[in-house]
Amino acid sequence: MPFIIETRQLHHLYSAGTPFEHSALNGVDFSAQTGEYLAIIGRTGSGKSTLIQHLNGLLKPTSGQVLFDGEDIWSSKERTRAVRFQVGLVFQYPEYQLFEETVYKDISFGPKNMGLDEGEVDRRVRQSARFVGLDEALLDKSPFDLSGGQKRRVAIAGVIAMEPRVLILDEPTAGLDPAGAAQILENIRTYHREKNATIILVSHSMEEVAREASRLVVIHQGSIPYSGVPADVFTHGRELEEMGLGVPAMTRVFARLRSMGADVPGGVYTIPQARDAILAALNRSKAPARGKELM
């Protein structure tokens, strides 16, 4: 299957030629397929913010290429601008970039910059508001009168309204309480499902990426040491710990159990998996003895 977005030997130097020069990306080969839900994990300063800003052309590679649909996004000025609308990027704490008088106007900022006609802008504003679960009545309100969680969803709707085929979100749940975080993650899943969009979720929470993404990409010191399905990536528990990342609590519980000598499988990283693994282990070893309790 062809990649919708791909980087080839991507290098990025900040402040090149000054005493502050430092390399943020060292030859990164990153790729994502259409409809894929993947997560990027890495510490602050690992290069993950630099990488995602290359994917929609906000940063220009020092060397290497960024391809969208197989074509270099820097091949022409028009191409770069067009890609920016195809690859939506939601920054950290996006609520701080709201600026319009009404929620409606703020969400329509992106679609209007695309040069869409009024009817299409209107359709997109209403649809993206629905995606993030914003009530129609809120559209005429000032975004500054909303709660923190609502503001965040308005900001996300502002990017979704451009109907990007790739949606990148940098720490979309940071600072939210569990209910607020769950709602945002649900909104992202809805967009992923209904638009068959590629989702790239940047997160610090191992539990969150373990639950949401089907593939993990680890970034450390400007390179990608690990990439793959969560079960595989989380087998590098010790290395991830050394990178300041760690693994989900369930993975640690099971690693601990195995080191104690219990006969449980590896590759467990969510609560349902852990539950099933424990129940299976109990069934295996003492089905006759504890069978009744399992009912």
Place this chain on the structure above:
Amino acid sequence: MALKDITLGQFFPGSSPIHRLDPRAKLIALIVYIVALFLAVGWQTYLIAFLVLAAVVAVSTVKPRALLKGMKPVLFLLVFTAILNMFYTPGRELFHFWIFTMTYEGVARAFFMVIRILMLITATFLLTYTTSPLALTDGLEHLLSPLKKIRFPVHELAMIMSIALRFIPTLIEETDKIMSAQRARGADFDTGNLVQKAKALIPLLVPLFISAFRRADELATAMECRCYHGGEGRTRMKQLRYRPADALFILAALAVCVAVGVLAHFGW
């Protein structure tokens, strides 16, 4: 990005004799030195001023490159001053072009003017590069403290200054971030005519102002939590104390100033 790199008013910590001087001594010496610069007329007096400055730069261990880098923003001003002086000083004609006449006197004057501005800026940068912003505002607060008698809010002014200095890098970083975020939604800050460009700034300025107000509000609370209640009864960890070196430094500055003044008076 590029915005983060500007060095305006940046402090380079160090332990050179210049770093260790009392900020008040440095401030006074700077003022005296600027007076000397404006007294200077011929190349001899400029040479004295230049040598003195070069010596202080050498002692300060501040890299000349860092000083030069700071000149970039004033380049336009320099070129503008030079051209103005070259063409608008009456005197012997060097060459003539359309309605413009360049004169020997003009070239000489432009040269000295540029040298004067460069030295003035270098000296000022040297002060901010070798003095922590807090020490600097402290020094200012002390020097201006006589004004407290006429109810001039010296402490408040110094506090505002030091907080402004503290938040400049933070706000620059924030500007960068908001610009990127709006660009990601297709905002275009670079093309279009003046009106379009000004309009394009709204998505940047509104969030920036709101954030600045929020920061101010939170900072005020944090300061209250740390028992801030104005300048009254406040002590300082770093006491300003004149030492012999400070007195010598001011005396040296005065000596240079007087020397330049006297030499200039006798037409050197």
Place this chain on the structure above:
Amino acid sequence: MKDAIIKTQQLVFRYTTEEGVAPTVLDGIDLTIEPGSFVAILGHNGSGKSTLAKHFNAILLPSGGKVWVSGLDTADEARLLDIRRQVGMVFQNPDNQIVASVVEEDVAFGPENLGVPPQEIRRRVDAALTTVGMEGYATRAPHLLSGGQKQRVAIAGVIAMEPACIVLDEATAMLDPVGRREVLSTVKKLNREKGITVVLITHHMDEAAQAGRLVVMHDGRIVRDGPPARVFQDVEGLRALGLEVPETVGLMYELRQAGLDVPLDALDVDGCAAELFSLLTQGEKSEA
């Protein structure tokens, strides 16, 4: 009352609005915090937990009821500095609470305001920076530090005032996991080694689980109060309040739902693994 570091009695707080219709943010809070304890306050956004924290050092004053800090009524304006010196605050956004452009000068800010003599400030600043493990950064510019380091500087700024209590108002919310760990281990150390009372306001369950006492707020009231191991057992109750439980408790809850008789008090990985291990081996033993 003398013994409590913080005590609130029927604390009510309403914001005064121009229309006069003021929503009640705190609705009759009775809370006593013992000296030397480590208390976590948990609640969803808007539950009133941050508003409550701002009453602990007289940043906000009650609309009704009373708040005492070491026996001092926070409404007593004459004792304001005494109150604020005793209860230090660390806030969410590290960038908005650092006043000075040099780390050590920022740490000195509190003692300077209190009129402490210069040599004594120097001693306290050095000691505070060492306590939080930032002694190597004394002359750095704060804006070049990581989030966790900035928060540790903020904590140093508080302990330089030699307080009896530190309140962390969602101080870890903007940090990455490493930064959160740095801050949490710093305050735990302060609590353990210096006996400083710690009030940790958070919505991270795994942080709350590390406290000695867990207070849960909802709609301006205290709805749960007890040791974390006990409070977190009420998985359904907490979920109904928009909160979660630590993953380990979540697993035990799922196993109970599946009919197993396992306890719900496993707050960390080791405890959880130990309980599961005995569950698995118990079966084998009975079989043998």
